Amino acid sequence: MELAKRVQTITPSSTLAITAKANELKAQGHDVIGLGAGEPDFNTPEHILHAASKAMFDGKTKYTPSGGIKELKQAIVNKFQHDQGLTYELDQVIVTTGAKHALYTLFQVLLNEGDEVIVPAPYWVSYPEQIKLAGGKPVIVSAKEENQFKLTPDELEQAITDKTKAVIINSPSNPTGMVYSKGELEALGEVCERRDITIVSDEIYETLIYGDESHTSVAQLSQELKDRTIIINGVSKSHAMTGWRIGYAVGSKKVIKAMTNLASHSTSNPTSVAQYAALAAYTSSQDEVVNMKKAFSERLEKLYGWITAIPGITCVKPQGAFYLFPNVSEAVQANGYDSVDDWVKAILEEEKVALVPGSGFGADQNVRLSYATSLDQLEEAAKRIHRFVKKHQS
Structure with missing residues (x-):
């Protein structure tokens, strides 16, 4: 059965794909930190x-x-x-x-x-x-x-x-x-x-x-x-x-x-x-909206410092949402990888940290990191990425 032409050129969502891969590794018993999801980690008020x-x-x-x-x-x-x-x-x-x-x-x-x-x-x-x-x-x-x-x-x-x-x-x-x-x-x-x-x-x-x-x-x-x-x-x-x-x-x-x-x-x-x-x-009350914003603001300040301390990674500091979008091209090159996509896959496989490659967003030199998770998880993720970059420096 032949599919309609309109759907044959659709590119799968890179954010959902990386989240699915991270969940697969988690199901296998791996300690995966997922920084790919575009949703708050809080429950609905x-x-x-x-x-x-x-x-x-x-x-x-x-x-x-x-x-x-x-x-x-x-x-x-x-x-x-x-x-x-x-x-x-x-x-x-x-x-x-x-x-x-x-x-x-x-x-x-x-x-x-x-x-x-x-x-x-x-x-x-x-x-x-x-x-x-x-x-x-x-x-x-x-x-x-x-x-x-x-x-x-x-x-x-x-x-x-x-x-x-x-x-x-x-x-x-x-x-x-x-x-x-x-x-x-x-x-x-x-x-x-x-x-x-x-x-x-x-x-x-x-x-x-x-x-x-x-x-x-x-x-x-x-x-x-x-x-x-x-x-x-x-x-x-x-x-x-x-x-x-x-x-x-x-x-x-x-x-x-x-x-x-x-x-x-x-x-x-x-x-x-x-x-x-x-x-x-x-x-109804907007108190939880305010509380979530405070939590995300604190996470932004911490994660931004941790990520920009990694050699070969630079980042324009964001003003909103809950993502960092650092340029990792120098780190990718220093680690000997041909593309950011390959580098992201290697980090997921070796350090069990799920990032989203920027190629899905029209920016081949960047990755997206969601800070919609706890500070402890964010700090550990940054440590793992830092360890990977230092280990693979040529």
């Missing part, structure tokens, strides 16, 4: 669990509207008003089966065959694949490390053609942890306005920004930019709810209506009980 349990016993286990329950959509509208001063109506919101599904559905309704979407690299692994599945063409623009891996207005301008439909802005970024400032977003927004480009703003890590940085959505900057921006977000990272699969998209009524129609023929609706859990996440 108890008040959210109780809300889900109550919803089940209250009979909230039936189909819901395809775009999500009204109460949750209202909570999302209220969140934007409170956090960003942005005003949306209920028909500008769709609740989806995770933020990934929001992106997938958005590209399906936005792109025609051959439409181009500008994707700054390093990028989250699923952006290019989802664009291709919608018949579009991902135009990869490599953002320079000296610019903190952030797309510049000149780079954006040069990548635009008469087929360009949209650009993706991911801030805070997965995998780099970089955060766009208000000024940087204004400069990119000016180009998008002038060239009539839709902005896909992935803000899933918005609550995880450290130090003096703060989150700015490009939609906050002007009415014109708000009108051309589709915001993608969800509760997975902010409230440790990755497995609940609740995300959402907010923006143009026309786009949201089309997404809702498509969702009605694909998922019917997001899981009912998970929606009530997400409702509790947005309408």
Whole structure:
């Protein structure tokens, strides 16, 4: 049986692949430290669990509207008003089966065959694949490390053609942890306005920004930019709810209506009980969100010091999310390996530390390390990587 052409070119997720390999080694009895997973290591806060349990016993286990329950959509509208001063109506919101599904559905309704979407690299692994599945063409623009891996207005301008439909802005970024400032977003927004480009703003890590940085959505900057921006977000990272699969998209009524129609023929609706859990996440105490941010901030400071102390490894210090994205090219060369991918495989096999090679993110000289695990595990992982690098120095 021959598969459809659209799926034959899909590249498997490198993050899920490395996690699967690490789990396989763990099942064999090895002491593996996994730094590949893109999810908080905290359990979902108890008040959210109780809300889900109550919803089940209250009979909230039936189909819901395809775009999500009204109460949750209202909570999302209220969140934007409170956090960003942005005003949306209920028909500008769709609740989806995770933020990934929001992106997938958005590209399906936005792109025609051959439409181009500008994707700054390093990028989250699923952006290019989802664009291709919608018949579009991902135009990869490599953002320079000296610019903190952030797309510049000149780079954006040069990548635009008469087929360009949209650009993706991911801030805070997965995998780099970089955060766009208000000024940087204004400069990119000016180009998008002038060239009539839709902005896909992935803000899933918005609550995880450290130090003096703060989150700015490009939609906050002007009415014109708000009108051309589709915001993608969800509760997975902010409230440790990755497995609940609740995300959402907010923006143009026309786009949201089309997404809702498509969702009605694909998922019917997001899981009912998970929606009530997400409702509790947005309408109850945010203390656990604050506590998680504090823990991640502490881990960032520690791990950054441990990793940059390793010979041949340099790293632009991230400002958000929960990843380091160090450049390991000198260490790889000094250790005698042909590629970062080979080096990562050797570290997993020899030292039982699972890293994600940067090739999956469009950055061949880097690796992604998630610090969504305990400080003890992070310190031990850094020691093992350091030991490997010193042992194999030529």
